[in-house]
Amino acid sequence: MGNVYLALVHYPVYNKHLEVVTTSVTNLDIHDIARSSRTYGIKNYFIVHPSPTMKQLIGKVIDFWQEGYGATYNPDRQEAFSIVKLVDSLEDVLDYIEKKEGQKPYTISTDARIYPNTVSYNFLRNKIKEETAPYLLLFGTGWGLTREVMESTSYILEPIYGPADYNHLSVRSAVAIILDRLLGESWFAK
Amino acid sequence: MGNVYLALVHYPVYNKHLEVVTTSVTNLDIHDIARSSRTYGIKNYFIVHPSPTMKQLIGKVIDFWQEGYGATYNPDRQEAFSIVKLVDSLEDVLDYIEKKEGQKPYTISTDARIYPNTVSYNFLRNKIKEETAPYLLLFGTGWGLTREVMESTSYILEPIYGPADYNHLSVRSAVAIILDRLLGESWFAK
Numbered sequence: 001m002g003n004v005y006l007a008l009v010h011y012p013v014y015n016k017h018l019e020v021v022t023t024s025v026t027n028l029d030i031h032d033i034a035r036s037s038r039t040y041g042i043k044n045y046f047i048v049h050p051s052p053t054m055k056q057l058i059g060k061v062i063d064f065w066q067e068g069y070g071a072t073y074n075p076d077r078q079e080a081f082s083i084v085k086l087v088d089s090l091e092d093v094l095d096y097i098e099k100k101e102g103q104k105p106y107t108i109s110t111d112a113r114i115y116p117n118t119v120s121y122n123f124l125r126n127k128i129k130e131e132t133a134p135y136l137l138l139f140g141t142g143w144g145l146t147r148e149v150m151e152s153t154s155y156i157l158e159p160i161y162g163p164a165d166y167n168h169l170s171v172r173s174a175v176a177i178i179l180d181r182l183l184g185e186s187w188f189a190k
Numbered sequence: 191m192g193n194v195y196l197a198l199v200h201y202p203v204y205n206k207h208l209e210v211v212t213t214s215v216t217n218l219d220i221h222d223i224a225r226s227s228r229t230y231g232i233k234n235y236f237i238v239h240p241s242p243t244m245k246q247l248i249g250k251v252i253d254f255w256q257e258g259y260g261a262t263y264n265p266d267r268q269e270a271f272s273i274v275k276l277v278d279s280l281e282d283v284l285d286y287i288e289k290k291e292g293q294k295p296y297t298i299s300t301d302a303r304i305y306p307n308t309v310s311y312n313f314l315r316n317k318i319k320e321e322t323a324p325y326l327l328l329f330g331t332g333w334g335l336t337r338e339v340m341e342s343t344s345y346i347l348e349p350i351y352g353p354a355d356y357n358h359l360s361v362r363s364a365v366a367i368i369l370d371r372l373l374g375e376s377w378f379a380k
Contacts, residue, residue, distance in 0.1 A: 002353070028218050032360045039359055040352040076358040121377045161375045163192070164231040168266040170222045173366035176359065177374075180367045185351045187311045187371055188378045 002128040002183055005105060006037050006137045007046040007093050008171070010054075014143040023141040025049060025058055032172040033139075034080040040179040042137075046085050046093045055086045062086075090138075090149065097134050105134035106154040109145060110178065112167070118156045121181040128182060137178065139171055192318040192373055195295060196227050196327045197236040197283050198361070200244075204333040213331040215239060215248050222362040223329075224270040230369040232327075236275050236283045245276045252276075280328075280339065287324050295324035296344040299335060300368065302357070308346045311371040318372060327368065329361055 008029060011022040025047065037045040049055055062081050064070045071078040087093055097105045108124065128135055138145060138153060150156065159167060160177055198219060201212040215237065227235040239245055252271050254260045261268040277283055287295045298314065318325055328335060328343060340346065349357060350367055
């Protein structure tokens, strides 16, 4: 079922004016992406944020569902949050995976533009299935990952197209769709 | 590209104890599902809630992005919200579509259990593509749509399976994945 990690990056990302900023954490990003990640067998969901205060706040939310009243009220949420890790930087994510897996992960991102290393969903779905090497899916918040991060990734996925001339999914929805395309059952072959 | 509508139902739905309740509207359900709906060419996204006060509140959020500062700040959001409609009941949704289309829609839902009218994603994807008849996707909040509503639907989609033994997606994520499976490009054939 693949050896896949996921990171949601709050720094460095662009704002609307293409300035490099740190974004705040959105509460439902923690919940929704943890639940999608757990459903699709992601090994760890890293929330990347440089601020200790912000991480303390997220930590409190997670603790509530892991150990507080939330754990009894909703054990499914407790299980989803068991794979969440709070880290300072993308470098920390890569180090963590390398230490655990004995090799650096292939990194994967998505972009509206086409690059030399742009690949199809089908290509990557097969690759992940066939290999035991770790993969790391990167998602940006705000107006997206910086060019430096994009240029450093091993693979860039094609943008998600619907039938309409509009393409502005939330990061929560994009994560869900991309996990389903890369790791979901072969519903299209049934 | 199909003739598809979507409704998010806040009444009648179950709570954790299988009691029939009315749920509150979650702000990000308005945003995320409007954006996913617009991306996948959904004609209208109905938010079904019986309370006038709650609808007034949602109306204010929508107005902000449709006509207020939000419309200038983020025109993409304005466009997504242009397909949102607030209605009192599921009957109102059906009446609205019948008036507009000249025929009642086929209704579609999802459930963890298998019914006599359970169908595959592939089956429904082809049907929607081939036909001009209207379809209405129903999503429940809380612990899901009541049995009466489930039993009244034309088709019930199989549950979404990931490779893991866990299946607790948020309604926002489930909507995104189901729209991609039913209406997305044929990424799997590329």
